[in-house]
Amino acid sequence: MSAPTHAPVAEPSPRPSGLAGFAADWASDQRTFKNVSWGKAMMWIFLLSDTFVFGCFLVAYMSARMSTAVPWPNPSEVFALHIGGSDVPLILIAIMTFVLISSSGTMAMAVNYGYRRDRRKTAALMLLTALFGATFVGMQAFEWTKLISEGVRPWGNPWGAPQFGSTFFMITGFHGTHVTIGVIFLLIIARKVWRGDFETGKRGFFTSRKGQYEIVEITGLYWHFVDLVWVFIFAFFYLW
């Protein structure tokens, strides 16, 4: 890499794009992620590690389901709700999916309004996102209660392979924990936005750094990831 040393500081040379840009960015002795702040890069790397955690859970579930000689309980029937005199398959899970997708939509718009420095709309949309998230966790608690009352345990269930309970509680429980943490995270940041911390340059209590509206986008990354994981859980655990 021959970076022109005489280039004026005010106007940096444009980075190449495509594969050449990829090679140039990853070349030695420089910052790799050019127009991404450390906060955002670290959130992405955390999400990458979380991807492996959930990946391992889903692979464990796959192995348990593929290797059992006992039939796997039919999720379509297990998660059906009795509504209006007939069993509607997976209806609660479908509603949970729509709730989580809606929360992702409101989060994306909160990020947008954050960068426009529209404090009221950003905070309101983040609170709405948190509300959707809390609704999701509530419905999950309802689902757990229903299954536990029907006799599902981590070591057995009335319908088939005993591994069903352990994988179900592990995977949805870990996902629900992520949603819960996300709701708390959202509430904290929404409060800061509402108060105008990012306008006045108020220092955060934990790092004592001045915050920026970018934290809304970083929170959004985490929240969208939670939605993303649910897409895979929905497909592999509930629909398969």
Next chain:
Amino acid sequence: MTDAPAHAAVKEHQQHPIGLYLLVWGLLFVLSAFSYMVDYVGLQGYLRWSLILLFMMLKAGLIVAVFMHMAWERLALIYAILLPPLLVLVFVALMVSESRYVLFSRLTFFGAAP
């Protein structure tokens, strides 16, 4: 959907038209409804699995590309984040092979017991 504001803002931060988010939001709803219908209608076999995987990948792609703004990032970040998870597929292949062997052992040496 003009991409002019997207280009202008790339240096500062991610700023895209609200309409794009609403469009993706709507698409995610439709795709979720489709994948729910796969179960509701009761499709079985390879058709079911391929449709589930197709809708899943489309939804995941939309979320990562637009909601998480990956489509506008530089390749350095895109490759760093999106390529490593592909290794999970290797793990999946290993465990498929292992699971088949475990099932074979269970059926052969333990009768039908789990």
